[in-house]
Amino acid sequence: MHYLVYFVVMAIFFDHFSQMPIISLYARELGATSFWIGLVVGMYSFSNMAGNLVAGRWIDSRGRRNIMIAGLVMAAAGVAAYALAGTAQQLAAARFVHGLGAGLVSPAAFALIGDRSQETRRGQAMAGAGAAIGAAAIAGPAYGGIMAQHVGWDGVFLSVAALLLVTAALAWLLVQDRYQGGNGQRRDPYPVWSLLRKPELRRAFLGAFALMFAMGILVYALPLKVDALGFGSATTGMLMSAFGLVAILLFVSPANRLSDHLGRIKPAVWGLAFIAAALLTLGMVATRSAMLGAMVVFGTGFAMVFPAMAALVVDETRSEERGRAFGLFYAFFSLGVIAGSLVVGAMDATPDQGFLTGALGIAAMAMALLATGRRGMQGRVGRDPAPAITRPSMASRDG
Template identity: 25%
Template structure:
């Protein structure tokens, strides 16, 4: 496709090139999140640190991204989304290069923080760039493609990291990330058009610090609870501290809604209409369910005697199904409206999770491939329509903030799903199969309730109103 104007009144833009560089950035950030799980033992041996300490190579990256997403989203609204997005790619490349050259654990974690800062900058602005650059009839397809790259990066991380570790070293993963990110950053500078509007205003760093304290204590509690016990005193204290800071943060947001800073923008979202809240809830519960399945099912298959290669072949059905259905779901949402395809995806996911909770232990290793594929199809039907609804309701001057909040709650859903999957693995290893059924049935109930909430919310609104809101 030749360069052309994507919308009247806008300069000519190379649509496929813009989508490619934005999607590659989304792919890299999620690829980097999962590449090093398999290398923690090697990192601990090479740097002379315990494996539990090496785990922070993964944890600190996710924590930095989650903490900074709202700040970077607001910064994109103030300073320009293109500028923040592209600077994030360069920072990510610099962080990866520093990690590859790090000679000790402190330097490795320092540059991992730099890498997380960069990833937060372009994660917080990529959806907003798509919404601002592409016209309404192309938006759902573009968002669906980006969702595909997000999922593909998450799933490809462990496999690619394992390959590089086996044939080269764990440092080679950082070298690869640095080289690709630097190339994508140069292309982004060339192809992504300059912003046509900026909101101005200021950052509320006080609110950002409250939010950082809330999320940091929550993530540490979940990480510690997964490795020890959620009923232990340290975990309970951390959860209490997180709840207390969350309450204080909510009070601050209410008082800041009349201001113009990050807290006001976040507050406008968190206290907005139930349509936006519903979209955020759908994001959390679906990513939680999908990641719980992706972590738990391989363990169940291995305990049933399946070979590792066969397990990997079965689990690859999830990203392959999502790659096919996400663009189709986005295109269908563009033509028919997002409500129908979103409700169908939620229903399919709930039914599949219910079947997994009740029947998966009795299924053969080949038969379990079907629910894995169905989960991928359901996720592909959910992500783009849900994103279109929420982003379509946001004012143009707050697109970056909304984009960052959606990315934040996607990460929170992944975090909860990882913790839930860990509970399944621990229960199965100890011979307590009840944890498996409980986790999947709870996930099925959460997704099913979200679907009922969706239908109830939009029952009297009609497809025309929904389509207008989504665009």
């Protein structure tokens, strides 16, 4: 069942990544001004974050599978509506529906994976989902660009909508959900705040935010630096592909169990240190080979942080609150991307200055994670037996 849920993860991220190289161009063709182009591009992230936040309670009360399927259908309707848009305003409305639907899918899928994963293999299970995201990050932009060039915008939008509908049908037929909802149990009236009060979950959310803060800066500054050096957009694609390939290779290698053996915090801190070093290097070098080396380091860091932080969410939640926890986790993902690009943009920084800012910010967040996470250094697997004895309800409720 893991593999089918991984396919769902890959499909929803493929959907997102396939729009990245073309959505601003499509908005311009519809007559959008610079303001409306920016609004159209940002609308997906905004509504996706909103979807992440509202999804959690539904996932925990109505089951993971049902909300995941509903999100896939809504996302398919949203992206299909792109082809019907005649104005930038209509496209922005379609983007809102698209992002909202996609925002339901990821928390539900990751809650399903968490429910099914063995306690000593949670990092490995989350690494598999990371590999699915990495594959989508490599294939999606290429598909969108090539299809738009050969069959037009509508061909991209309608084919991706068809993929999401087929994925929804497969999930309806084949995915089984052990968790069937809250069963009328009394719940905390302030569930979001109750989750944010948990120190280990705050560390997971900080790690998610830091990871995507770095990605926001990378997506903003790397194309500008490559263009300024006169290398062309193909070099940007090659560098981003290198990052994705390295991450995938580590996600599917024995390294995917690193956080299962060393604990969640230590690999995450080292991974953020790698990312900070990569951003610093990108801000200092001017050759393809050096930039390629930096992207390899960035991909290594990404592959260390993501599964550790996602597994930490599973470690620290009961099944009846896991959907809300992953909703928050992905909301911090979206917030990190927005914050990274906005910070550098507001500074009116050069690409090199943006990379330096990112390196300093990630280093500070790594130190904060280290300072607040010393109790988690041993990880759930490596903790003393006493804490494990005090929390049997999580394992028993997870089945």
